[in-house]
Amino acid sequence: MVFNHLSEDVLPSLVLVASPYQLLCAIEYLSDRQLLESAHVLFEVAENSNAEQQMYHLLNKFNLFHYKRLSIANSGTLAQRIASYAHQINVFITYRFNAILIGDVRHQWMQDTLCSLEAEHYIMVDDGAAVLSIYQHILSKQDCTLPVNLFPDSAVSRQQEAVQIKRELGLQLKTRKLGTFSLFNLPSPHFFKQHQFSNVLKVLRESKELSKKKEVHFIGTHFVELKLLSESEYYFYLKRTRALIPDHIDLVYFPHRGEDFKLKIPLLAALNIQFKELPCPYEMFLMQTFMVPSQLIGFYTTCLFNVKAIFSDNIETSYIKLKDKELQRFKDMDWMHKRFSLYDQVVSIYQQLDDDNINKLF
Numbered sequence: 001m002v003f004n005h006l007s008e009d010v011l012p013s014l015v016l017v018a019s020p021y022q023l024l025c026a027i028e029y030l031s032d033r034q035l036l037e038s039a040h041v042l043f044e045v046a047e048n049s050n051a052e053q054q055m056y057h058l059l060n061k062f063n064l065f066h067y068k069r070l071s072i073a074n075s076g077t078l079a080q081r082i083a084s085y086a087h088q089i090n091v092f093i094t095y096r097f098n099a100i101l102i103g104d105v106r107h108q109w110m111q112d113t114l115c116s117l118e119a120e121h122y123i124m125v126d127d128g129a130a131v132l133s134i135y136q137h138i139l140s141k142q143d144c145t146l147p148v149n150l151f152p153d154s155a156v157s158r159q160q161e162a163v164q165i166k167r168e169l170g171l172q173l174k175t176r177k178l179g180t181f182s183l184f185n186l187p188s189p190h191f192f193k194q195h196q197f198s199n200v201l202k203v204l205r206e207s208k209e210l211s212k213k214k215e216v217h218f219i220g221t222h223f224v225e226l227k228l229l230s231e232s233e234y235y236f237y238l239k240r241t242r243a244l245i246p247d248h249i250d251l252v253y254f255p256h257r258g259e260d261f262k263l264k265i266p267l268l269a270a271l272n273i274q275f276k277e278l279p280c281p282y283e284m285f286l287m288q289t290f291m292v293p294s295q296l297i298g299f300y301t302t303c304l305f306n307v308k309a310i311f312s313d314n315i316e317t318s319y320i321k322l323k324d325k326e327l328q329r330f331k332d333m334d335w336m337h338k339r340f341s342l343y344d345q346v347v348s349i350y351q352q353l354d355d356d357n358i359n360k361l362f
Helices: 020-032 050-061 078-091 108-116 131-137 156-168 198-204 231-244 261-270 282-289 302-314 324-332 342-355
Strands: 013-017 039-043 067-069 096-102 118-125 179-182 192-194 211-219 250-254 291-298 316-319
Touching: 013 020, 013 108, 013 118, 020 039, 020 050, 020 096, 020 118, 020 179, 020 198, 050 067, 078 108, 078 156, 096 108, 131 342, 198 282, 211 302, 231 250, 231 261, 282 291, 282 302, 291 302, 302 316, 302 342, 324 342
Parallel strands: 013 039, 013 096, 039 067, 096 118, 118 179, 179 192, 211 250, 211 291, 291 316
Antiparallel strands: none
8 A cells, every 4th residue: 555645735636436447547637637646546446356456557557656445344334334434535634636536426435535625626537338327317417516316215314314424524525516537428517528548548559550460359248247147148149259250360358357257268268269367457458569459349348439439440349239138137227226227328338339330240
């Protein structure tokens, strides 16, 4: 753990994230505004996880030396859960920031931190394609203003109790106008800029010439681990994809960090699909090596949008659409405290894939 107290002589920025991709998007914003050197990062990921490994890789690559991994309680009393992060907010309570960046408004600790501290700018960066639903169903309906009530159906008395606990612990909970910095067209009346990772690419690119490898890349998804698809249902899509790729072309599978590698590797081997684990987000891997596949395939992964934006037509991007019967199951899966379902989120991503001219494989 590395975390230094702030200097009175600079106006730093504070980054609040819970995934490597959120951090990568925050780095793009900080680079764009020349704020990287003075940035401080708070992140929440599971200890000793693939996500933690990728976080440290990014922090080291971009010389972000002021950071702390938070351990936020998911059990215990309401007061205990709030106290697990409130003390960290109070470390910064007397400081003013240039910008506070938030990676996912669905995390209560991020909202409470942003709404308790003072900054010139409050910015939401992308949490992958999930940001499309968050913007459509929540932020656009309340003028991109925080806080958002994450538990609208909870008892009023419990909501009042939470506010009282937070105030007793020194949290301010002020209303904040949220700007957006996104790969997608998600305009905020307070600040909006659409980006294509151009600043990150300048740092990561190790070669001047783009080279193509005679292979196809497949971005895995943790459908089975989340019990959204059965093993046999997921296997069907892998098998069908392999059948569409000529035998002399290697098909390389890049897993989601939430996948069970021990489960997937035997399935992939049986289909003559190679397995490759990365220490960093897939997009970062391509930007570093500047060696790209002839085609990238995925379900509704954010990688498809990012690769399309960064490499344009140099890589064919294709998505797989789940069967209607599988999608129908998603309608009953609440994905944001009854604000929208998983079905709503996936449908919005499919629409964006089509709008961005990303091909439907099958």
